Amino acid sequence: MGKVSNYLKEKLEKGEKLHFTLIDPAKKVDYSELEKVALRLHEAGTDAFLVGGSLGVTPEEAGDVSSILKKATGLPVIIFPGNINCLTPKADAVLFMVLMNSLEPYYLVQAQVQAAPLVRKYGLEALPTGYLVLYGETAVAHVGRIQPIPPEKPEIGLAYALAAEMMGFKYIYLEAGSGASRHVPEAFPSLIKRSTSLTVIVGGGVRSPEVARSLAKAGADIIVTGNIVEEDYEKAVSIIRGIKSR
Ligand SMILES: CC(C)=CCC/C(C)=C/CC/C(C)=C/CC/C(C)=C/COP(=O)(O)OP(=O)(O)O
Numbered sequence: 334m335g336k337v338s339n340y341l342k343e344k345l346e347k348g349e350k351l352h353f354t355l356i357d358p359a360k361k362v363d364y365s366e367l368e369k370v371a372l373r374l375h376e377a378g379t380d381a382f383l384v385g386g387s388l389g390v391t392p393e394e395a396g397d398v399s400s401i402l403k404k405a406t407g408l409p410v411i412i413f414p415g416n417i418n419c420l421t422p423k424a425d426a427v428l429f430m431v432l433m434n435s436l437e438p439y440y441l442v443q444a445q446v447q448a449a450p451l452v453r454k455y456g457l458e459a460l461p462t463g464y465l466v467l468y469g470e471t472a473v474a475h476v477g478r479i480q481p482i483p484p485e486k487p488e489i490g491l492a493y494a495l496a497a498e499m500m501g502f503k504y505i506y507l508e509a510g511s512g513a514s515r516h517v518p519e520a521f522p523s524l525i526k527r528s529t530s531l532t533v534i535v536g537g538g539v540r541s542p543e544v545a546r547s548l549a550k551a552g553a554d555i556i557v558t559g560n561i562v563e564e565d566y567e568k569a570v571s572i573i574r575g576i577k578s579r
């Protein structure tokens with residue numbers, strides 16, 4: 334097993350709930366500010382950084398951001414790819430994702446075929462991840478051409494999760510969409526955690542410690558926040574504390 338998956342597994346086996354900080358290199362990044370924010374979030378207890386975006390990320394930007402985060406904190410940097418342009422050898426690992434509810438063959442298999450030789454060449458650890466985007470109104474939903482999942486039907490989410498597990502994935506990422514106005518309903522992580530042995534990642538529209546805590550309590554192993562870090566990183570600090578102080 335790779336270094337990053339071991340790091341995550343050890344923490345999760347101790348019963349810890351984890352927090353990932355998403356940094357989108359396509360947003361205007363002030364590099365000295367980034368170092369300061371990274372240090373603050375590390376001190377607050379974030380467990381790893383995700384680096385990626387749906388659109389507009391250059392490999393150079395992904396590389397620069399990854400190097401800064403690694404140098405400042407020593408935490409794992411995991412690429413969260415909207416496409417192969419997000420890949421960089423400066424990161425430690427990549428969420429090697431299949432967008433399971435996409436209607437587009439590219440996001441089901443072709444992106445992975447394009448990515449695999451690069452991932453190998455760059456020495457990135459691949460974290461096999463089923464990616465499910467619930468709602469239709471965000472950048473990721475548009476770019477990934479998804480078929481939305483009815484929020485009152487967690488059993489449909491479970492069917493995808495079971496398929497992910499049977500196909501050998503280790504992680505399932507339940508995504509409301511970055512900046513979404515509603516988060517993933519608690520019933521999704523709850524049902525999936527009870528019925529599979531996947532590591533459950535939940536993100537999108539998490540804007541308060543209460544919501545983060547209730548998702549973690551329901552069954553999410555890892556909570557991701559992105560936009561809130563850009564808006565006011567002290568709010569992200571309180572979300573991390575909310576997750577860690579259950
Ligand atoms: C295996 C590799 C390299 C690629 C897989 C590619 C797949 C399946 C991508 C899924 C579709 C997709 C567009 C995912 C994007 C995920 C992501 C990085 C979201 C971050 O948020 P943004 O969508 O940038 O949101 P903002 O609007 O907040 O910037």
Ligand SMILES: O=P(O)(O)OC[C@@H](O)CO
Pocket residue numbers: 355508509510511512513535536537538539557558559560561
């Ligand atoms: O930006 P937010 O809404 O926190 O979403 C985080 C992440 O799940 C996006 O893919």
Ligand SMILES: [Mg+2]
Pocket residue numbers: 357359385386387388511
């Ligand atoms: Mg983005």
